[in-house]
Structures are given as C-alpha cells and as structure tokens.
Amino acid sequence: MLQSDNPEFKFRLSRLEKWQAAGTDPFGSRIEALISASAARELHTSETPHDGGTIAKVAGRITLLRDIGKLIFITITDWTGKIQIGLAKQFLAAHWEQAKLLELGDIAWFSGKVGHTKTGEITLWAEQFGLACKSLLPPPEKFHGLADTESRYRQRYLDLSANSESLDVFLTRSRIIQSIREFLSKRQFVEVETPMMQAIPGGAAARPFMTHHNALDIDLYMRISPELFLKRLLVGGMERVYEINRNFRNEGIDTRHNPEFTMMELYQAYSDLAGMMELTETLLASLAEARHASLNLPAAADGKIKLPYGDRLIDFTRPFQRLAYSELFLQHVGVAMTDAQAVQQCAAQHGITDVAKTDHDVLVGMLFERLAEPRLNDLDQPVFVYDYPAGLCPLTRRKTGQPHLAERFELYIAGMELANAYTELNDPFVQHETFSAQLAGLKEEDSMARMDHDFVTALCHGMPPAGGLGIGIDRLVMLLTNRTSIRDVVLFPLLKSRGAGAADAHASTDDA
RNA sequence: GAGGCCGUAGCUCAGCUGGUAGAGCAACAGACUUUUAAUCUGUGGGUCCUGGGUUCGAUCCCCAGCGGCCUCACCA
Numbered sequence: 001m002l003q004s005d006n007p008e009f010k011f012r013l014s015r016l017e018k019w020q021a022a023g024t025d026p027f028g029s030r031i032e033a034l035i036s037a038s039a040a041r042e043l044h045t046s047e048t049p050h051d052g053g054t055i056a057k058v059a060g061r062i063t064l065l066r067d068i069g070k071l072i073f074i075t076i077t078d079w080t081g082k083i084q085i086g087l088a089k090q091f092l093a094a095h096w097e098q099a100k101l102l103e104l105g106d107i108a109w110f111s112g113k114v115g116h117t118k119t120g121e122i123t124l125w126a127e128q129f130g131l132a133c134k135s136l137l138p139p140p141e142k143f144h145g146l147a148d149t150e151s152r153y154r155q156r157y158l159d160l161s162a163n164s165e166s167l168d169v170f171l172t173r174s175r176i177i178q179s180i181r182e183f184l185s186k187r188q189f190v191e192v193e194t195p196m197m198q199a200i201p202g203g204a205a206a207r208p209f210m211t212h213h214n215a216l217d218i219d220l221y222m223r224i225s226p227e228l229f230l231k232r233l234l235v236g237g238m239e240r241v242y243e244i245n246r247n248f249r250n251e252g253i254d255t256r257h258n259p260e261f262t263m264m265e266l267y268q269a270y271s272d273l274a275g276m277m278e279l280t281e282t283l284l285a286s287l288a289e290a291r292h293a294s295l296n297l298p299a300a301a302d303g304k305i306k307l308p309y310g311d312r313l314i315d316f317t318r319p320f321q322r323l324a325y326s327e328l329f330l331q332h333v334g335v336a337m338t339d340a341q342a343v344q345q346c347a348a349q350h351g352i353t354d355v356a357k358t359d360h361d362v363l364v365g366m367l368f369e370r371l372a373e374p375r376l377n378d379l380d381q382p383v384f385v386y387d388y389p390a391g392l393c394p395l396t397r398r399k400t401g402q403p404h405l406a407e408r409f410e411l412y413i414a415g416m417e418l419a420n421a422y423t424e425l426n427d428p429f430v431q432h433e434t435f436s437a438q439l440a441g442l443k444e445e446d447s448m449a450r451m452d453h454d455f456v457t458a459l460c461h462g463m464p465p466a467g468g469l470g471i472g473i474d475r476l477v478m479l480l481t482n483r484t485s486i487r488d489v490v491l492f493p494l495l496k497s498r499g500a501g502a503a504d505a506h507a508s509t510d511d512a
Numbered sequence: 513g514a515g516g517c518c519g520u521a522g523c524u525c526a527g528c529u530g531g532u533a534g535a536g537c538a539a540c541a542g543a544c545u546u547u548u549a550a551u552c553u554g555u556g557g558g559u560c561c562u563g564g565g566u567u568c569g570a571u572c573c574c575c576a577g578c579g580g581c582c583u584c585a586c587c588a
Contacts, residue, residue, distance in 0.1 A: 143537070143549045144523075495579085496579065
C-alpha cells in the first residue's frame with residue numbers, strides 16, 4: 001500500500017475514514033460560489049461589526065491551525081493570500097466533530113460572515129464548511145517553510161504551497177510573459193510556433209540534444225534556436241513574428257543555464273538593429289516599471305526606475321548605456337581589435353594556443369570574453385554592446401562600408417547576457433558563404449555555421465530587410481524577481497535522477 | 513570536467529577531543545471560547561545519504577560512490 005510504513009500517513013488515513021463515516025467524500029469535487037482570500041478580506045470595512053457583515057465563501061489549504069478548545073482558528077492560504085477562519089462550537093454544534101477533524105495541509109472550504117477578532121484580525125466566522133480534499137502527508141514546517149533546495153526543486157508543489165515568495169515568483173513570471181505578449185501585440189506582432197525537432201540544428205552556436213523518429217527512421221535534433229524558421233516566415237510575408245518557447249542546449253548547468261530554457265525571438269520586416277534597440281529598451285523599461293510599481297518601492301527623487309538584484313540596484317531608466325565592441329576591446333584588452341599582429345601577441349600572452357592557426361575574429365572573441373566581458377558585470381545599468389566582429393556572426397548583416405563588422409548587439413544586465421539582436425542577413429550569397437566557411441580553430445558546433453540549403457533557397461526567394469531579437473525569458477524573470485539562480489525561476493529545473501527505484505523526485509513520498 | 517562546502521526525526525536545525533543522538537515545529541493523548549509561529553501537561557518517533565576502511569568503539573577520522581549548493585571552465 002501507499003506509505004504503509006509511515007505513521008503520519010496512518011493517522012491521517014484514520015481521519016480520512018472518519019470523514020467517510022460522516023458521509024463526506026474526502027476527495028470531493030466542484031465547489032460553487034467561491035471568492036478568493038484577498039477578495040474576502042476586502043469585504044471587511046471599518047464599519048464591519050466584530051461578528052461579521054457580508055457572507056463569503058472561500059477555499060484553500062489549511063496552513064495554520066490553533067485549536068483552543070471550543071474555538072478553532074484556522075488560516076487558509078490560496079494563491080491570492082491568506083485569511084483567518086474562526087470556527088466556534090456554539091455556531092457549529094452539529095458539525096463540531098467534523099471541525100475537529102480538520103488538520104494542517106487539508107484543503108477545505110468555509111462560508112460565513114467576514115468580521116474580525118478583538119485584536120482586529122479579519123476573520124471569516126464559519127457557518128458552514130466542508131472538506132475539499134484530505135491531505136495524507138504532513139506539510140513542511142509552518143514557520144520556516146521548505147528550505148532544502150533540493151526538495152524545493154524536486155517537489156516544487158511543496159515549495160509553492162509552503163513558500164509564498166516562490167509562488168509569487170512564478171505568478172510574476174506569468175505576468176511578465178503576458179506583458180511581453182501584450183506589448184508585441186500592440187506593435188502588430190503575431191505569435192507563431194516553429195519546430196522544436198529539427199533536422200539541422202541552426203541559429204545558434206551550441207551542442208544540441210539528439211533524438212530519433214522511429215517511423216521515418218531519421219535522427220532529429222531538439223532545436224537550439226527557432227531563428228531559421230522564423231526568418232522563413234519573413235520570406236513568406238509574415239512581417240512581424242515572434243515565438244516564446246523552449247530551446248534546448250546540451251551544455252553545462254549552472255545558476256544561469258538550464259538545459260531547456262525559454263526564449264522570446266522576434267523578427268520585424270523593414271527594421272534593423274536600431275529598431276531592435278528601441279524595442280528592447282522600451283519593453284524592458286516598461287517591464288521594470290511595472291515590477292517596480294508592483295513591489296511598492298518608493299519612487300526615486302530623480303524619477304529613476306531601480307530594481308534590487310542580489311546586493312545591488314539595477315537602473316532600468318532609459319536610455320540604457322551603449323558601448324561599441326571595438327571600444328570595449330581597446331579599453332580592456334589594450335590593443336585595437338583590427339591590429340592582427342597585436343591581437344595575436346596578446347592572445348598568446350593570455351595562454352591561448354594555436355594562435356597562428358586561429359581565425360582573427362575568433363581570437364578577438366576569445367580575448368573579449370576573457371578580458372572585456374567580465375568588466376560588464378560591474379555596471380549597475382543595462383548596456384548595449386554593439387558592432388561585433390563579422391566572423392562571429394554568420395547570420396548577421398555586415399555594416400555598410402565596414403564589412404569586418406556585423407550589425408549586432410548584445411544586451412548585458414548585471415553581468416548576464418540578456419538579449420541578442422541583429423540586422424538580419426538577407427543576402428543569399430553571403431549566407432551561403434558563411435554557412436560554408438568553417439572558421440579556423442573552431443569546432444562545427446561552436447561556429448553557428450551549419451549549412452542549411454533550404455534556408456539559403458528561401459533567401460534566394462527574397463527576405464525583406466529585417467531586425468531580429470532574442471531575449472532570454474528565464475534570465476529576464478531572474479532580474480525582475482531578484483533571483484540569482486535560474487532554478488528559482490524555472491518550475492521544474494533539470495536535476496540528476498536519484499537512481500532507479502528509490503528515488504527520484506518522489507523519493508520521500510512515493511510507494512514504500 | 514576541476515575545486516570548495518553540505519547531506520542528522522515528516523520539516524527547520526544543534527551535536528564538543530571518537531564513547532550508539534538532541535531541540536523547536538509537526539504528530540499522538542489531554543486542557544483551554546478571541547488565537548496570530550497560540551499556550552500548557554504528557555508520549556512516541558532515527559538506515560545520522562550509501563558502501564568500505566581505521567579503531568575496543570565512528571554521526572564524528574580516512575577512501576569510494578550517490579545527491580545538492582557555490583566558484584571556475586563551456587555556453588545564452
């Protein structure tokens with residue numbers, strides 16, 4: 001049997017049987033006419049008498065229970081908050097026995113007048129109540145909640161029900177994504193879904209997950225990016241498209257990387273890098289402003305919108321800082337990025353091997369990541385880094401008159417790469433060449449250049465000039481909810497399995 | 513992949529120099545009609561992550577493994 005060795009389970013099971021003996025289904029069904037805990041609290045006014053005014057019916061999980069004899073105070077929690085329920089023997093005479101059966105973790109409904117206690121606590125004085133669902137296992141500690149990180153990730157349902165901050169993060173995540181959809185809808189973007197299983201994993205530089213289709217007997221890859229499909233839609237005349245969905249990258253896991261992560265990618269015909277910069281800045285500033293307002297943070301005297309992140313404040317006030325890649329390179333690496341000889345020398349000095357055989361732009365990229373990028377961590381303001389070495393950007397339009405540069409920016413906030421945008425490459429000749437040319441010193445999966453003939457054919461049919469943008473949604477949520485680990489904003493982050501039989505996510509609660 | 517830290521009751525955590533484990537909450541029995549993490553009295557509850565080793569004796573020391581967190585490497 002389930003949990004047959006667990007004494008706690010057995011005690012709760014005996015309570016369940018008492019409910020059944022009284023004619024109550026312990027795993028009940030639909031409940032009508034409910035209002036939320038916060039709505040019920042709002043029914044209370046300064047004129048409301050102690051023993052209550054308006055009748056309300058609420059339901060939720062019992063998170064606190066104080067039985068003081070002929071009176072029981074229960075705090076129930078739903079996803080809008082908490083409300084105290086008062087159960088008095090004198091008002092519930094016939095059902096008092098059942099009131100005494102309620103215990104922590106049970107889900108129950110109560111209806112009665114909303115009043116308050118002598119200490120002023122808003123209280124629904126129950127006239128009727130019922131069990132909605134019996135809980136057979138004890139909830140986490142009522143005061144400290146569930147603190148063990150591993151349990152919080154493996155048994156997220158306990159984290160959500162015991163830790164209100166965690167629930168708040170995920171409700172906020174949903175609101176953020178909804179705001180993004182509304183923002184893009186106002187700008188006439190349409191949302192689409194493109195394949196997550198792809199024959200050629202394109203659009204980014206990352207190792208893909210492989211899978212296999214049995215009936216067709218073909219290997220497929222989980223997508224690392226939707227880019228090449230979204231751009232095909234531009235060719236087809238869908239002038240403003242976006243997708244918010246998962247990408248999969250078979251790489252290391254840390255506080256900023258989960259193997260599956262959510263990305264928003266959009267493409268806008270007849271726009272360009274500058275258009276993407278304006279869109280990004282407007283979108284992020286408005287999201288930050290909304291978050292700032294919902295946190296009830298005091299308005300700064302200078303009108304700036306600052307949100308706490310870790311041990312600092314990030315200033316989302318427009319305009320964001322803009323720094324040219326070449327200037328950052330010169331400043332932090334110490335040589336001009338166009339000076340091939342100096343770059344080689346410098347690379348060798350920093351322990352990079354095979355300098356002579358490695359492509360110039362790749363060396364520049366390595367030095368930049370090593371010496372310049374870390375300095376962006378120190379900034380308390382979002383910063384657009386723009387005009388990347390062309391060799392690193394095989395899907396990006398070259399800068400007019402400066403073919404060694406690509407019209408690309410990356411947006412860094414608090415040391416995280418949050419967004420990446422291009423003026424899209426629509427020249428099929430250049431695209432064919434960058435797909436073909438393996439940059440010296442790079443493995444194929446690191447180069448972003450995998451030949452996709454159909455994509456080149458699409459470009460031959462003509463893709464309007466366009467701007468493209470990708471925003472890491474998980475990281476954005478991290479920033480806006482002040483979480484420094486991506487696992488705190490992904491509902492079910494990938495963890496190692498706990499081994500056959502005993503034990504994965506449900507080790508402590510599954511069949512004995 | 514490397515290094516550091518961690519794993520003790522359902523939950524949150526103590527545990528000294530190596531001498532077979534404690535608290536709070538939760539549970540169980542009882543008292544209590546205005547509590548706020550209610551309070552009070554009493555009771556039960558342990559594969560000290562797993563497997564080896566050292567030792568008269570290991571939660572503690574050593575080795576290996578499993579899992580988690582952090583830093584780094586790779587990446588977004």
